[in-house]
Structure formats: structure tokens, C-alpha cells
Amino acid sequence: MTRSFRLDTAWDKALVKLAEEKGTSVSSLLEIILRDYILFYRWAEELDSLIFSPSTIKMLIDSLSEEELLELSRKTAKITFEESYLRRGDSLTLDTVKFQITEQMGKYAHWFKVDEFNENTHYFYIHQELGKKWGIFVQAYITALLENIGEVDVKSEIIGENIIININKGR
Amino acid sequence: MMSFIQREGRASTRSFRVDRALNNELEAEAEKQGVSVSYILETLVEDYLNQYRWADRFVELTLQPHTLNEFLEHLDEDTLSKIGYNTGSTTPRQRLLMRGKEVNEENVMEIIKTLGDYDNWYSISFHDAEKPYLFIRNKHGKKWATFLESYLTGLYKNILGIEIKCKRIGDNIQISM
Numbered sequence: 408m409t410r411s412f413r414l415d416t417a418w419d420k421a422l423v424k425l426a427e428e429k430g431t432s433v434s435s436l437l438e439i440i441l442r443d444y445i446l447f448y449r450w451a452e453e454l455d456s457l458i459f460s461p462s463t464i465k466m467l468i469d470s471l472s473e474e475e476l477l478e479l480s481r482k483t484a485k486i487t488f489e490e491s492y493l494r495r496g497d498s499l500t501l502d503t504v505k506f507q508i509t510e511q512m513g514k515y516a517h518w519f520k521v522d523e524f525n526e527n528t529h530y531f532y533i534h535q536e537l538g539k540k541w542g543i544f545v546q547a548y549i550t551a552l553l554e555n556i557g558e559v560d561v562k563s564e565i566i567g568e569n570i571i572i573n574i575n576k577g578r
Numbered sequence: 579m580m581s582f583i584q585r586e587g588r589a590s591t592r593s594f595r596v597d598r599a600l601n602n603e604l605e606a607e608a609e610k611q612g613v614s615v616s617y618i619l620e621t622l623v624e625d626y627l628n629q630y631r632w633a634d635r636f637v638e639l640t641l642q643p644h645t646l647n648e649f650l651e652h653l654d655e656d657t658l659s660k661i662g663y664n665t666g667s668t669t670p671r672q673r674l675l676m677r678g679k680e681v682n683e684e685n686v687m688e689i690i691k692t693l694g695d696y697d698n699w700y701s702i703s704f705h706d707a708e709k710p711y712l713f714i715r716n717k718h719g720k721k722w723a724t725f726l727e728s729y730l731t732g733l734y735k736n737i738l739g740i741e742i743k744c745k746r747i748g749d750n751i752q753i754s755m
Contacts, residue, residue: 408601411593412616417586418623425627434594440626441596441619445603448622448630456640458697460669464639466661467649479648487642516640517633 447515453494461517461537468540476544484551501559501576504552519545519570533570542568582679582688583627629696636676643718650721658721662728667736683738690730700726714751723749 414422426436468476488507489499497503505523508531513521519535531549535541546563549572553561560575596604608615632638650658670689671681679685690712694702701715714730716723727744730753734740745752 408596408598409593410596410601410604410615410619411591412619413589414592414620414623415585416588416590417583418620418627419590419592421583421627422592422623425631433592437592437594437619437623438596438600440622440630441600441604443626443630444622445600445607448625449607451640455643455698457643457646457699458633458638458640460636460638460665460673462669463661463665464641466665467653470657470661471649471652475652479652483642483645483648487644490642490644517637518639 443515446510450491450495450511451515454490456516465537465541468544469538471540473540473543476540477547480544480547481551484548485555488552488555499556501553501556501574504556507552508549529574529576531570531572531574533572535568535570539568542570546570546572582685583624585624625696629692632673632677633696636673646722647718650718650725653721655721655724658725659728662725663732666729666732670733671737681737686733686738690733709754711755712753714753716749716751718749720749723751727751 422433422436426433429436471479488504491507491511492499492503497506509521509523512518513533519533521534522532524530524532533545533549535545542565546565549570550561550563553559553572553574558576562573562575564571604615604618608618611618633640653661670686673689674681674685691702693699694714699716703713703715705711705713714726716726723746727746730751731742731744734742734755740755743754745754
């Protein structure tokens with residue numbers, strides 16, 4: 408369907424220029440912007456989420472011990488995830504957790520890049536560039552998210568600074 | 579490269595094709611917020627042009643307040659002060675340069691505003707009195723105030739060459755030049 412709205416000419420011109428730079432149409436660009444808003448930014452706004460440069464996060468994380476990171480990642484995983492999915496009106500299922508990992512944390516919140524594989528074995532391959540301690544934090548955080556569902560076995564390992572999270576459904 | 583695009587005050591009509599499910603979500607969101615769909619779309623375009631696209635390009639990380647508060651609880655004030663000063667002295671300059679913007683007072687003020695309006699670090703008001711000042715309202719407690727105070731001190735001193743005075747009012751901060 409087609410939707411029309413009034414737009415300040417400064418932003419309209421900027422949008423046209425940006426669409427040209429991206430080699431796409433203004434219509435396609437607007438649909439992407441709207442999708443990103445519906446899937447992520449409106450919830451980030453509602454949850455009062457904060458945005459940080461990677462270097463700031465790295466400095467904060469590197470100032471904590473590994474024991475502290477493990478403790479606070481497990482604690483925050485449960486609370487922040489519950490807050491997110493309940494606010495969105497979702498329920499606690501494996502699909503909701505997968506959405507949290509791949510879309511919310513991976514695609515939009517930029518915690519890492521993630522690929523999900525589900526053929527012979529089901530696993531997430533997580534690539535991150537903020538160092539060893541961020542890897543430890545993320546590993547514990549995602550393990551806690553998945554264990555929260557109560558119906559999966561989770562095994563994870565760190566390879567270099569990247570993480571493999573194996574999940575086995577039907578515990 | 580475009581950034582910090584200001585409103586011209588004249589409007590035109592823009593049309594686009596949208597998936598029906600997405601449109602339904604948009605209409606539900608407008609109803610929930612008690613605003614028009616047109617208002618949401620125009621605000622969204624402004625936010626995207628001035629912030630979201632940059633956050634995406636520069637791989638900036640989003641944290642929920644609870645996660646930040648847990649970090650703060652585990653870090654002492656000296657460490658937070660050092661991290662604030664170091665990152666305040668460097669990241670705003672990087673942010674401007676990555677946007678193709680000159681490092682000058684006007685653009686640095688836009689960054690300070692962005693930290694409040696989009697990054698949600700604080701609420702900020704500018705007061706152009708006889709002695710101008712900024713007033714920063716913070717809702718993450720004393721340790722976050724320490725971080726912010728050091729961040730802004732580092733920013734002003736090392737990017738603009740200006741010494742500022744910070745006065746703590748509860749967990750809020752008054753900044754005078």
C-alpha cells in the first residue's frame with residue numbers, strides 16, 4: 408500500500424540525497440527506516456536505552472574483573488530481557504530469545520555480529536571486536552538468556568574473542 | 579556529507595510504498611502515543627537523519643538503563659572519572675570527524691545536545707543568561723554524575739580549549755564557562 412505524509416523540505420532533500428548515495432529509492436529507504444523503528448528504536452526509546460561509542464564500553468568493561476562481569480551479566484540478562492519482551496507483549500519462548508540475540512542485540516544494539524546455524528546442530532556464531540572481557544560478558548549474558556527458557560541445554564565456548572553458543576532443545 | 583540537518587519550516591508531501599503489516603504497526607503505535615501517523619513519520623525521518631544512521635554506521639552500542647546501573651555499581655568513582663575524562667577528550671572529536679564536520683564550538687554543542695536528546699545520557703537545557711550555563715539533569719545517580727562531569731570537563735578542555743566550572747546540585751550538574 409502507499410502512505411503519504413508531510414515532511415519538512417530540508418529533511419526531504421536530505422532523504423533524496425541519502426537514497427541516491429545508497430543507490431536506492433526514497434520509498435525503499437523510508438520503508439527500511441520505518442521497519443527499524445518498529446522493530447527496535449521505538450522500544451529503545453520506551454526503555455530509556457542509552458547509546459555509547461564502542462571505546463567507552465570497552466573502557467568500562469576492561470575496568471571490571473572477570474568475576475564481576477560474570478556476576479553482572481547473569482543478573483542483567485534476566486532483568487533486561489524480561490523488561491524487553493514483556494514491554495513488547497511477547498512471551499518467553501526460544502523464538503523470542505532468538506529474536507533478542509539476532510535482531511535486538513546483534514543487528515541493532517551492535518553488541519556483536521551473529522550468525523545462526525540450525526542443520527545437524529543448532530548454534531550461534533558470535534563475532535565481536537571489543538576484546539576478551541566483552542566476550543566473557545556476552546557469553547555469560549546469552550547463556551543466561553537461553554537458560555532462562557528452561558527447555559534447552561546450552562554449551563558455549565570462546566574461540567579467540569568470538570563465541571559459539573550451542574543449544575540443544577528438549578531438555 | 580550531511581549531518582545535524584535543521585528544519586527549513588516549509589513542508590512538502592512525501593509518499594512511499596509500505597508493507598501492510600508494517601503500516602498496521604505504525605497506526606497502532608500512533609494510536610498508543612496519541613499522535614498522528616504523519617507526526618511519527620516526520621519525527622522518525624528527523625531522528626534517522628540526525629542520529630540513527632550514524633549510530634548504525636559507527637556501530638554504537640545500545641544498553642538498557644539497568645545494565646548501565648550495574649556497571650556503575652561495580653566501578654568506583656575514580657575509575658569512572660578517568661574513563662569519563664578520557665572518552666570525553668576523544669570520542670566527540672571522532673564523532674564529528676566521522677560525520678565530516680569541522681571541530682568547532684557550534685558542532686561540539688550539537689554533539690552535547692545529541693548525547694542528551696538521542697543517546698539518553700541526560701536531559702540538558704541551555705541558559706543564555708548574563709553568565710551562560712548548561713544544566714544537566716541525570717537520573718542514574720551520583721556515580722553517573724561523576725562520569726558526566728569528567729566527560730564534559732575533558733570535552734571542553736581538550737577539544738575546545740575551554741575550562742569549565744561544574745557545580746553539583748544533587749545528582750544534577752550546572753556547567754559554567
